[in-house]
Amino acid sequence: MDIPLASTSRIEKKPELVEALKKVLPASSIIEDKAETLAYECDALTAYRCPPMLVVLPETTAQVSEVLKLCHKMNIPVIPRGSGTSLAGGAMPSADSVVLGVSKMNSVLETDYRDRFIRVQSGLTNIGVTNAVEDNGYFYAPDPSSQLACAIAGNIGMNSGGAHCLKYGVTSNNLLGVKLVTMDGQILEIGGAAFDSNGLDLLSVVCGSEGQLGIVTEATLRILHKPEGALPVLIGFNSNEVAGQCVSNIIKAGILPVAIEFMDRPCIEATETFSGAGYPDCEALLIVEVEGSLDEIDEQIDKIMVIAKSLDPTELRRAKDEEQANRIWLGRKSAFGAMGQIADYMCLDGTIPVNKLPYVLKCIGEMSKTYGLSVANVFHAGDGNMHPLILYDANKPGELTKCEEFGAEILRLCVEVGGCLTGEHGVGIEKRELMDYQFTSNDIDAQLRIKDVFDSKWLLNPLKVFPLHHTEARRMAYNF
Amino acid sequence: MFFPSSEIEVAAILSEAKEPLSVAGGNTRVLAPSGSKIISTSKLSGVIDYEPGALTMIAKAGTPLSEIQKTLTSEGQCLAFDPYNWSRFINKKGSSTIGGVFAANVSGSSRLRVGAARDFLLGIRLVDGLGNIIQNGGRVMKNVTGYDLVKLFAGSWGTLGILTEVSFKVLPKPETEATIVIHGLNDQLALDAMIDATATPFDVSGLAHIPKQKETMIRVEGFENSVKYRVERLMEIVKKYGEIHTLDADKSMQVWRNISLLSSLKSNNDDLWRLSVKPTASTQIVQKTKFNDYFYDWGGGLIWGLASPKQDVREHVPAGSGHGTCLQTKSKKIPMFHPYDGTISGIKEGIRKSFDPKQILNQYLVI
Numbered sequence: 129m130d131i132p133l134a135s136t137s138r139i140e141k142k143p144e145l146v147e148a149l150k151k152v153l154p155a156s157s158i159i160e161d162k163a164e165t166l167a168y169e170c171d172a173l174t175a176y177r178c179p180p181m182l183v184v185l186p187e188t189t190a191q192v193s194e195v196l197k198l199c200h201k202m203n204i205p206v207i208p209r210g211s212g213t214s215l216a217g218g219a220m221p222s223a224d225s226v227v228l229g230v231s232k233m234n235s236v237l238e239t240d241y242r243d244r245f246i247r248v249q250s251g252l253t254n255i256g257v258t259n260a261v262e263d264n265g266y267f268y269a270p271d272p273s274s275q276l277a278c279a280i281a282g283n284i285g286m287n288s289g290g291a292h293c294l295k296y297g298v299t300s301n302n303l304l305g306v307k308l309v310t311m312d313g314q315i316l317e318i319g320g321a322a323f324d325s326n327g328l329d330l331l332s333v334v335c336g337s338e339g340q341l342g343i344v345t346e347a348t349l350r351i352l353h354k355p356e357g358a359l360p361v362l363i364g365f366n367s368n369e370v371a372g373q374c375v376s377n378i379i380k381a382g383i384l385p386v387a388i389e390f391m392d393r394p395c396i397e398a399t400e401t402f403s404g405a406g407y408p409d410c411e412a413l414l415i416v417e418v419e420g421s422l423d424e425i426d427e428q429i430d431k432i433m434v435i436a437k438s439l440d441p442t443e444l445r446r447a448k449d450e451e452q453a454n455r456i457w458l459g460r461k462s463a464f465g466a467m468g469q470i471a472d473y474m475c476l477d478g479t480i481p482v483n484k485l486p487y488v489l490k491c492i493g494e495m496s497k498t499y500g501l502s503v504a505n506v507f508h509a510g511d512g513n514m515h516p517l518i519l520y521d522a523n524k525p526g527e528l529t530k531c532e533e534f535g536a537e538i539l540r541l542c543v544e545v546g547g548c549l550t551g552e553h554g555v556g557i558e559k560r561e562l563m564d565y566q567f568t569s570n571d572i573d574a575q576l577r578i579k580d581v582f583d584s585k586w587l588l589n590p591l592k593v594f595p596l597h598h599t600e601a602r603r604m605a606y607n608f
Numbered sequence: 609m610f611f612p613s614s615e616i617e618v619a620a621i622l623s624e625a626k627e628p629l630s631v632a633g634g635n636t637r638v639l640a641p642s643g644s645k646i647i648s649t650s651k652l653s654g655v656i657d658y659e660p661g662a663l664t665m666i667a668k669a670g671t672p673l674s675e676i677q678k679t680l681t682s683e684g685q686c687l688a689f690d691p692y693n694w695s696r697f698i699n700k701k702g703s704s705t706i707g708g709v710f711a712a713n714v715s716g717s718s719r720l721r722v723g724a725a726r727d728f729l730l731g732i733r734l735v736d737g738l739g740n741i742i743q744n745g746g747r748v749m750k751n752v753t754g755y756d757l758v759k760l761f762a763g764s765w766g767t768l769g770i771l772t773e774v775s776f777k778v779l780p781k782p783e784t785e786a787t788i789v790i791h792g793l794n795d796q797l798a799l800d801a802m803i804d805a806t807a808t809p810f811d812v813s814g815l816a817h818i819p820k821q822k823e824t825m826i827r828v829e830g831f832e833n834s835v836k837y838r839v840e841r842l843m844e845i846v847k848k849y850g851e852i853h854t855l856d857a858d859k860s861m862q863v864w865r866n867i868s869l870l871s872s873l874k875s876n877n878d879d880l881w882r883l884s885v886k887p888t889a890s891t892q893i894v895q896k897t898k899f900n901d902y903f904y905d906w907g908g909g910l911i912w913g914l915a916s917p918k919q920d921v922r923e924h925v926p927a928g929s930g931h932g933t934c935l936q937t938k939s940k941k942i943p944m945f946h947p948y949d950g951t952i953s954g955i956k957e958g959i960r961k962s963f964d965p966k967q968i969l970n971q972y973l974v975i
Binding site for chain 1: 659660661662663664684713715719723724726727736740741742743744746747748749750751752753754755756757758759760762763764767768779780781782783803806807808809811831833834837884885886887888906909910928929930931945946948949951952955956958959960962963975
């Protein structure tokens with residue numbers, strides 16, 4: 129990964145910047161000591177690291193605005209940070225940048241059950257939103273695996289998904305409004321409690337812009353009433369292809385499961401050893417979860433059983449109660465942990481049309497032999513969002529590079545069959561240079577022009593999302 | 609008038625254009641001022657790809673909505689957001705196109721449950737004001753690769769570029785549906801009843817109130833037993849409001865089809881308004897607007913109304929409670945879209961100029 133050299137002239141401005149920041153922030157909100165800034169050198173993509181020049185943790189939107197005004201004036205890049213759980217390096221700093229973390233802004237500001245929304249500060253964790261409303265029977269639908277830790281600010285930045293988005297959609301489908309501070313310090317109110325946006329839908333372009341258009345300090349989110357209950361069914365097959373067909377048939381039948389999870393043999397074996405969930409010995413395993421009252425769940429699972437049986441499954445296990453449900457989910461939920469115990473791994477996130485699943489899995493199997501690296505597949509099959517885990521040994525010289533090349537080839541394949549590079553993790557720094565596979569220069573330029581409007585000096589998270597050769601002139605214009 | 613029959617022709621026309629152009633799809637959502645030079649998408653027509661098993665369709669932007677719906681029906685699928693049709697107020701001879709539906713982000717009653725048109729749009733191809741051909745998004749449900757221009761273009765009303773191709777998510781048609789009708793409620797009680805219906809796990813897919821008929825409608829869709837169960841449970845909850853009865857699938861479909869055509873609003877010389885508001889603010893807004901005729905959808909979140917000409921009803925929508933669009937007026941003084949504050953307007957104008965620096969596309973719309 130090519131990381132441009134930090135600007136020494138910017139680093140030399142550090143003392144001047146710290147002095148100015150002390151006038152607008154409490155001392156406890158400024159971290160300048162090298163030992164402490166080290167904690168911010170990376171996010172959950174730990175392969176790439178670089179401590180920032182400074183870290184600031186403002187407590188109010190007004191403070192965020194003041195910090196941005198200063199950095200704007202002094203041409204210092206700012207890296208927004210939620211909880212630092214990005215798997216794509218979205219919050220990775222450069223040495224000449226200021227990390228702006230929203231972790232001190234984590235309050236619930238308003239809950240309105242009659243209009244079904246909640247307004248929160250963006251440093252609140254994803255689970256914190258559901259925690260705030262669940263006693264009243266409500267929940268916030270997007271549920272990324274990191275939901276215990278990840279912040280709403282990061283969810284909005286990356287347009288996060290989760291296991292339940294097959295039914296409920298991703299962040300952008302559940303976001304009603306934001307308070308956004310632009311790089312020049314302007315505070316914008318976009319959207320609100322009404323269903324639709326007024327005129328051009330700025331909210332949709334802010335969501336998923338990876339912190340490049342502004343800092344979100346507050347968010348208005350749709351809350352939903354909880355279903356009466358949910359239960360899964362586990363189905364084993366002797367080939368990936370048939371399992372893929374089963375997914376397609378379920379969807380076509382009009383059943384709308386909340387989740388359809390897919391695991392292949394390497395993943396089943398690893399999780400079985402790790403968790404002892406009692407999974408069957410088979411090539412592919414599906415976990416399909418449906419919601420409703422007990423009768424409604426039965427009605428849907430009956431239909432799923434009929435579809436599955438027609439495809440000659442090796443195993444068919446329906447959960448009758450919560451304990452059996454937990455048993456079925458146990459292996460799936462420990463999949464990442466199980467893989468981590470076996471080896472280092474790289475988790476990909478390409479999405480493909482659902483009907484291309486068998487073909488893509490077959491190709492990945494062949495590539496795995498060519499590269500000599502194992503792959504375990506575990507993913508959200510209902511919406512085609514794959515998570516191939518490439519296993520490698522970080523201590524073996526050259527193995528990370530080989531793994532990256534393998535990953536890039538899988539993502540190229542995803543694009544070739546009509547899919548995309550990333551379904552829910554974001555581009556960040558990790559997949560930046562791969563964007564040229566999916567987009568023409570015109571396509572990328574249209575996106576860069578949006579950033580020009582929000583951040584004309586290209587100071588917000590400038591090294592992310594786009595291949596560096598597309599952005600160099602823009603980034604260098606104020607690099608002094 | 610221009611009738612390009614390929615994306616490349618659209619690009620050639622826009623790259624050479626020096627004068628304003630009005631973009632037309634099926635002429636059912638808004639009409640360009642008379643005398644404008646028109647570029648029509650009517651010859652960019654046809655379904656390009658349809659994968660029922662992946663729940664996705666790709667079509668050229670000028671494909672008639674009726675053709676899309678016919679193709680989907682043949683596979684038991686549908687556009688779940690079920691777009692409203694207000695063409696009888698605009699142009700009775702028009703015929704909606706799929707590009708127009710997305711360009712205007714037209715959602716119907718099911719928006720309450722499934723989301724808006726913009727939530728179903730997965731990918732676009734377009735030509736910007738300089739004639740650049742641009743694609744964004746794709747044909748998969750989950751995609752965070754780069755900025756989401758797809759949703760920005762949904763609801764941009766042809767002011768940023770001309771859509772040439774759209775890729776969107778479709779859903780299986782629900783097996784059946786039913787509607788509970790509560791009779792005799794005033795607006796406030798109707799709002800309370802609709803809010804009570806949302807505060808349940810019963811996945812309501814339509815909540816409308818037609819004051820003229822004093823009828824409040826609650827729809828559920830899905831598999832037969834499940835619909836039956838949820839109707840029973842919901843009836844227990846709302847029976848305290850007044851006399852109720854239920855409509856079977858056929859009657860229910862008819863009622864919601866009428867709503868989607870704004871059938872209860874009698875067309876005359878009044879202005880047609882669409883207000884998207886915070887549900888609990890809706891009844892107070894209506895009280896102040898003095899609509900001649902109106903109804904609520906989305907559990908109060910959407911108000912359709914007819915008002916006497918020359919009054920801008922938006923003055924009655926409090927800041928932060930929503931916004932209004934005037935879809936048909938004879939007055940030149942009433943802008944179509946809700947005015948917004950200065951800082952946002954700078955961003956919006958900047959985006960518009962970045963896609964259309966020559967300022968030629970749909971200049972009559974201040975969006």
